Amino acid sequence: MKFFADTAEIADIKELAATGLLDGVTTNPSLIMKSGRDFMEVTKEICSIVSGPVSAEVVALDHEGMMREAEVLRKIADNVCIKVPLTLEGLKTCKALTSDGSMVNVTLCFSANQALLAAKAGATFVSPFVGRHDDNGFDGMQLIGDIRLIYDNYDFRTEILVASVRHGIHVLEAAKIGADVMTAPPAVIKGLVKHVLTDKGIEGFLADWAKTGQKI
């Protein structure tokens, strides 16, 4: 499963990229607002740090407007992935952009039928939001399972990008289902390495090593 960082914070992206574990980045207008940075500038900087797909979201709601914005965004770098909302206008834009060789991430997916439409529109990625789905009393992981089943039934190439990931259980369940990608806040990704027994084990080994008086 590929790991994308869901952030526009350069320091976090650099830290994760240095681990070799980062396959891409997703941003959205809220994350850009949180960063306090200029959209074009920060997106360009992220694209220079990460070689994988970097999702940058359009804000127009009509097809012509989305196409205009996508034209601007795709000039930023070759690894920009245009993010469009899961609406009829967004799907129309997705079809046009992917037919033209651009990567497209269809975002704000909350049902398996929506994901089916995204695949039919030729999306590179579809982003089902599991955390927000759970928050509203639905089962986010059931949604991922349903999309996996449908995509496998028809051999759709669209990658399932599990988004709105809140904790390690989301990551684990997404991997068990066979999702292609997950995007999570840097703290969630870094938290995956934590285990109390790992820390305890290191502590014990180091204490015994000190007793040997040896050096490597």
Ligand code: E4P
């Ligand atoms: C995905 O691309 C979105 O940016 C993101 O995962 C939204 O997550 P949230 O529900 O935590 O805002």
